[in-house]
Amino acid sequence: MSVTARGSLAEALSLRGIRLTRQRRLLLEVLDNAPGHLNARELLQAARRTDPTIDRATVYRTLHLLKTGGLVDELDLLHLEGEEHYYERRRTGDHVHLGCPQCGTISEFETDLVLELSQEVARREGFTATGIRIEVRGICKACSEAQVG
Amino acid sequence: MSVTARGSLAEALSLRGIRLTRQRRLLLEVLDNAPGHLNARELLQAARRTDPTIDRATVYRTLHLLKTGGLVDELDLLHLEGEEHYYERRRTGDHVHLGCPQCGTISEFETDLVLELSQEVARREGFTATGIRIEVRGICKACSEAQVG
DNA sequence: GTCGTGAATGCAACTGAGTCGCAACTGATG
DNA sequence: CATCAGTTGCGACTCAGTTGCATTCACGAC
Numbered sequence: 001m002s003v004t005a006r007g008s009l010a011e012a013l014s015l016r017g018i019r020l021t022r023q024r025r026l027l028l029e030v031l032d033n034a035p036g037h038l039n040a041r042e043l044l045q046a047a048r049r050t051d052p053t054i055d056r057a058t059v060y061r062t063l064h065l066l067k068t069g070g071l072v073d074e075l076d077l078l079h080l081e082g083e084e085h086y087y088e089r090r091r092t093g094d095h096v097h098l099g100c101p102q103c104g105t106i107s108e109f110e111t112d113l114v115l116e117l118s119q120e121v122a123r124r125e126g127f128t129a130t131g132i133r134i135e136v137r138g139i140c141k142a143c144s145e146a147q148v149g
Numbered sequence: 150m151s152v153t154a155r156g157s158l159a160e161a162l163s164l165r166g167i168r169l170t171r172q173r174r175l176l177l178e179v180l181d182n183a184p185g186h187l188n189a190r191e192l193l194q195a196a197r198r199t200d201p202t203i204d205r206a207t208v209y210r211t212l213h214l215l216k217t218g219g220l221v222d223e224l225d226l227l228h229l230e231g232e233e234h235y236y237e238r239r240r241t242g243d244h245v246h247l248g249c250p251q252c253g254t255i256s257e258f259e260t261d262l263v264l265e266l267s268q269e270v271a272r273r274e275g276f277t278a279t280g281i282r283i284e285v286r287g288i289c290k291a292c293s294e295a296q297v298g
Numbered sequence: 299g300t301c302g303t304g305a306a307t308g309c310a311a312c313t314g315a316g317t318c319g320c321a322a323c324t325g326a327t328g
Numbered sequence: 329c330a331t332c333a334g335t336t337g338c339g340a341c342t343c344a345g346t347t348g349c350a351t352t353c354a355c356g357a358c
Binding site for chain 2: 304305306307308309315316
């Protein structure tokens with residue numbers, strides 16, 4: 001349950017010579033345990049439930065750190081939920097975000113096509129992908145079934 | 150060269166019962182003739198070269214209209230060039246944006262994998278894609294060649 | 299052509315995400 | 329435990345994007 005128990009994020013930080021402060025540990029924990037995608041405001045709110053003194057600027061600075069370190073991915077989820085950015089822990093399996101504007105649901109989908117795409121980009125363009133973001137907008141199964149009957 | 154000559158955007162608007170005002174015609178023309186991707190501020194600046202009285206609010210309202218009408222796609226280009234959104238005319242061929250943080254170049258890449266992806270999403274999830282956005286971050290050919298020698 | 303009307307515009311004030319400078323504090327290291 | 333560069337909290341700031349409202353305009357009816 002704690003980040004230090006799971007290890008990787010905190011370890012990755014200290015490996016990069018980044019100081020592990022109380023605030024960073026807390027933010028990592030919140031990100032790790034979040035059920036869905038969080039934006040900066042939600043991350044701040046959640047963190048303040050544990051440490052009410054943590055500041056907005058710290059959240060932004062930490063997110064920036066995690067982004068450039070490749071530990072967290074920044075998404076906007078097709079602006080289905082708002083204009084802000086959302087953040088998620090970077091995982092090993094690349095995945096696609098599916099957003100349905102009708103019900104507002106964001107789901108995830110894993111497919112080898114993501115890997116194939118980065119390979120094709122490398123083969124045909126000589127472009128070495130370090131990160132890939134795929135967001136699909138459309139009508140989810142539940143909504144299309146509800147529409148038909 | 151003019152939007153009305155090319156037709157589709159302006160036509161598509163009037164088909165939807167959307168009034169074709171002087172300002173909208175101008176914005177469509179600018180978008181159509183733009184060499185790369187424009188953000189709202191750049192679009193405003195470019196439009197003001199022709200009509201100095203056009204307002205920021207009109208630009209945002211028009212972009213919103215074009216987005217929801219599916220005539221324009223909104224991108225953030227992995228925030229390589231800034232935190233704002235960028236806009237491009239929606240075309241028939243789906244394409245992928247390749248962004249290189251080292252040189253700041255955004256290039257485009259067409260591949261059947263985009264179509265395959267939307268088909269796989271439909272087959273495996275029952276999700277009917279209406280729009281798809283793929284942004285790849287990585288090292289472009291020029292930069293990796295420059296690095297090696 | 300001109301008229302009437304609802305839609306669109308310009309303007310100015312506002313909201314809220316994200317940034318920055320700085321003084322106070324603190325985690326890692328010896 | 330002393331040191332100090334890196335980090336935090338704070339408050340002020342920037343700027344993208346929105347909104348309410350009075351004025352203007354596109355466009356169909358006549």
